[in-house]
Structures are given as C-alpha cells and as structure tokens.
Amino acid sequence: xxxxxxxxxxxxxxxxxxxxxxxxxxxxxxxxxxxxxxxxxxxxxxxxxxxxxxxxxxxxxxxxxxxxxxxxxxxxxxxxxxxxxxxxxxxxxxxxxxxxxxxxxxxxxxxxxxxxxxxxxxxxxxxxxxxxxxxxxxxxxxxxxxxxxxxxxxxxxxxxxxxxxxxxxxxxxxxxxxxxxxxxxxxxxxxxxxxxxxxxxxxx
Amino acid sequence: xxxxxxxxxxxxxxxxxxxxxxxxxxxxxxxxxxxxxxxxxxxxxxxxxxxxxxxxxxxxxxxxxxxxxxxxxxxxxxxxxxxxxxxxxxxxxxxxxxxxxxxxxxxxxxxxxxxxxxxxxxxxxxxxxxxxxxxxxxxxxxxxxxxxxxxxxxxxxxxxxxxxxxxxxxxxxxxxxxxxxxxxxxxxxxxxxxxxxxxxxxxxxxxxxxxxxxxxxxx
Numbered sequence: 029x030x031x032x033x034x035x036x037x038x039x040x041x042x043x044x045x046x047x048x049x050x051x052x053x054x055x056x057x058x059x060x061x062x063x064x065x066x067x068x069x070x071x072x073x074x075x076x077x078x079x080x081x082x083x084x085x086x087x088x089x090x091x092x093x094x095x096x097x098x099x100x101x102x103x104x105x106x107x108x109x110x111x112x113x114x115x116x117x118x119x120x121x122x123x124x125x126x127x128x129x130x131x132x133x134x135x136x137x138x139x140x141x142x143x144x145x146x147x148x149x150x151x152x153x154x155x156x157x158x159x160x161x162x163x164x165x166x167x168x169x170x171x172x173x174x175x176x177x178x179x180x181x182x183x184x185x186x187x188x189x190x191x192x193x194x195x196x197x198x199x200x201x202x203x204x205x206x207x208x209x210x211x212x213x214x215x216x217x218x219x220x221x222x223x224x225x226x227x228x229x230x231x232x
Numbered sequence: 233x234x235x236x237x238x239x240x241x242x243x244x245x246x247x248x249x250x251x252x253x254x255x256x257x258x259x260x261x262x263x264x265x266x267x268x269x270x271x272x273x274x275x276x277x278x279x280x281x282x283x284x285x286x287x288x289x290x291x292x293x294x295x296x297x298x299x300x301x302x303x304x305x306x307x308x309x310x311x312x313x314x315x316x317x318x319x320x321x322x323x324x325x326x327x328x329x330x331x332x333x334x335x336x337x338x339x340x341x342x343x344x345x346x347x348x349x350x351x352x353x354x355x356x357x358x359x360x361x362x363x364x365x366x367x368x369x370x371x372x373x374x375x376x377x378x379x380x381x382x383x384x385x386x387x388x389x390x391x392x393x394x395x396x397x398x399x400x401x402x403x404x405x406x407x408x409x410x411x412x413x414x415x416x417x418x419x420x421x422x423x424x425x426x427x428x429x430x431x432x433x434x435x436x437x438x439x440x441x442x443x444x445x446x447x448x449x450x451x
Binding site: 107 | 286287298300301302303304305308309312321322323325326327328329330333364367368
C-alpha cells in the first residue's frame with residue numbers, strides 16, 4: 029500500500045522489488061539488509077534522500093505527511109489506522125499458520141464485525157474521513173482487498189462501493205489498468221511459505 | 233475535566249497509558265476491569281458496547297468528547313496533549329512501531345501453550361532489538377535526546393516485561409535508560425507509593441497466559 033500511496037501522490041519513485049525466490053531471499057538476508065544504513069533493518073523500507081525508514085506505518089505516515097494525505101482528526105485517524113493494521117496482521121498470521129482452515133471461521137466472525145464498524149464509522153464518506161483521501165484509505169483498500177479475496181461474502185454493497193471509489197482514484201485507476209499491473213500477478217503473502225498465499229483471482 | 237482510562241487490572245497494553253498520565257500530572261481516573269470471571273463477564277456482556285466507542289476494545293480513553301480505543305492512538309493523543317511527541321515524527325513512528333511489534337510478539341508468545349519452545353528464538357530477536365535501540369539512542373539520555381516522549385514511557389513498560397522474562401538480555405546501557413525513566417519525578421513517586429500496582433499486577437492476563445509475567449518477589 030506504500031506503493032499506491034506514492035502513485036496517488038504523483039511522486040517520482042523507484043520500486044525495488046526483492047524477488048520471492050531462494051536467490052532473492054538469500055541476497056536480502058545475507059547481503060542487502062544490513063548494508064542500507066537502516067536503524068532497524070526490515071522490509072518494507074523507504075529511502076528518500078537523507079530519510080531512511082522501516083516499519084510500514086512509519087513509512088505510510090511519512091508519505092501521508094509529505095503528500096497531504098493525513099486525516100484532520102489525528103486521534104480518530106490513529107484509531108482507525110490501528111484497527112485496520114491489527115486486523116490485517118491477524119489475517120497475515122493466520123495465512124501463514126498451518127492451522128489456517130481451523131482458524132478461518134473465528135477470523136471471519138471478527139472480520140464481519142470490523143467491516144460493519146468501519147462502514148458505520150465512514151457514514152456517508154465518500155472516504156473514511158469525509159472528502160479527503162488519506163493514507164489510511166489507501167491502506168484500507170489494499171488490506172480489505174486481501175480480506176475480500178479470502179471472504180467475498182463478508183463485504184456488503186456499501187464497503188464494496190468504498191473500495192471501488194479508491195480503485196477509481198485517477199492515478200490508481202490508470203495503474204490498475206496498466207499492462208504490467210502487479211495486482212494481476214502478486215500474491216498477498218509469500219507464496220512458498222503461506223498456507224493461504226492469497227493469489228489473485230483468475231481472469232481479473 | 234478528568235481523563236478516564238479503562239483497562240484490565242494488569243500491565244499489558246494499558247500500563248504505558250497510565251504511566252504517561254502519571255508523568256503528566258493530569259487529573260485522571262483509572263477504571264480497572266478486574267481480571268476475574270465477574271469482571272470479564274461485565275465488560276464483554278454489558279460495558280463494552282455501551283460506552284459510545286467506535287471500535288470497542290480495551291484499553292479505552294474518554295476525555296470529554298474524545299472517545300478512543302487502540303493503545304497507540306491513545307498514547308499519541310496523550311503525547312500531543314502533554315507535549316511528549318518526538319520532534320522527528322518519522323523516526324518517532326519507526327521506533328514506536330519496532331517497540332510495539334516486539335511487545336506484541338512477546339505477548340502472543342506468553343499466551344501460547346508452546347511458550348517454552350518459542351522462547352529461545354524470541355530471545356535471539358530481543359537481543360538484536362535491544363542492541364539496535366541502544367545504538368539508536370546514542371548518548372540519549374532518552375530515545376530522542378533530551379525530550380521525554382510517550383515512546384520512552386512505552387519503551388519502559390514494554391522493556392520491563394522483556395527484562396522480567398530475560399534479565400540477561402539487558403546490558404548496562406539499557407538498564408541505565410530504564411532507570412532514568414523510573415526516576416522521572418512523578419513516576420518515581422508513584423513507583424515508591426504504597427499501593428503501586430507494579431508490586432501486584434502481572435503483565436499478562438493471569439489465568440490465561442502460559443507466562444503471566446508476575447512481578448518478581450520482594451521488588
């Protein structure tokens with residue numbers, strides 16, 4: 029979702045892709061990770077001149093400030109950001125768990141409640157915090173698309189409209205329609221390690 | 233206006249919030265949800281959905297019209313309110329996130345029946361994280377220099393949990409840092425108080441965690 033954030037912001041950016049292959053894995057951990065000058069080496073990372081960051085939310089918030097994509101009500105913004113991240117991390121951990129199928133029903137119960145609460149919070153929208161698109165909308169889009177792939181039935185008309193509104197933001201729409209759009213090929217999770225990798229639906 | 237914080241009667245995710253409020257000197261109310269069957273039933277059966285929270289959960293904070301959940305949302309709110317935000321927001325967010333990430337890993341492990349099997353790998357990661365935090369802090373005296381931030385208070389409580397688990401993972405430099413937090417005047421006063429909950433509170437839910445993180449005897 030950091031990529032989408034940058035796309036939306038119209039910035040000039042470089043997508044350094046670490047291949048999900050044995051070679052890519054070895055090169056990252058054996059060589060690159062400790063040699064980029066990062067205080068807390070990890071993926072994702074962002075380098076913007078002198079700024080070198082890791083931690084997904086630190087990066088998203090940095091870009092949010094840079095591209096005027098911060099919510100006006102900081103406290104509510106933080107709260108919604110955290111609930112989305114919390115649910116996304118639960119989904120991620122479950123996806124890598126050998127007991128994925130056993131864990132799924134309880135997770136879907138929680139997901140249903142969370143989608144209801146987000147829908148209610150948003151009210152008329154059109155975005156989570158009204159008219160202004162925030163980094164949290166972009167984050168919500170990608171995370172909820174993962175949940176939607178897992179459980180389309182958990183998503184009602186209102187939430188689907190919201191996700192479509194994000195997908196139709198001009199630069200995002202343009203990118204999603206592009207020939208090399210990675211959403212046609214990228215899984216949500218590491219393909220050889222996850223019990224449920226979240227591969228893109230066929231033909232989409 | 234009294235700020236109300238609701239959380240279980242344990243340290244867990246809520247304690248950094250309580251410590252920030254003590255440090256601030258603000259007037260606040262510590263609404264403790266007892267870790268008993270009765271407390272559990274009352275929270276889930278009655279209170280949780282009736283406080284007007286958008287995303288009901290523990291911890292919660294009510295400050296006049298402001299009603300919040302999510303530990304970090306609450307800590308950042310108090311950080312802004314009490315001038316405890318780091319000057320470099322991006323670095324602040326990054327350090328906040330690494331601390332929270334490690335704390336959550338420790339928490340999940342503590343509730344896992346396989347706690348003992350998971351502990352060695354966790355301790356390896358902890359060692360690296362403590363080294364990185366120590367290096368990041370440099371001369372300090374706090375994580376971001378002279379200014380005490382909500383992230384220092386968060387680090388204190390979360391690292392005290394890790395320290396209880398593995399005292400050997402903490403070198404002199406990090407222990408000095410934790411002592412500096414403990415010696416902040418209002419925190420020091422509270423830690424020395426007769427009813428200081430750090431003498432009795434576990435870090436995790438006592439009847440549900442494999443490793444509840446009970447306070448060391450005699451401390």
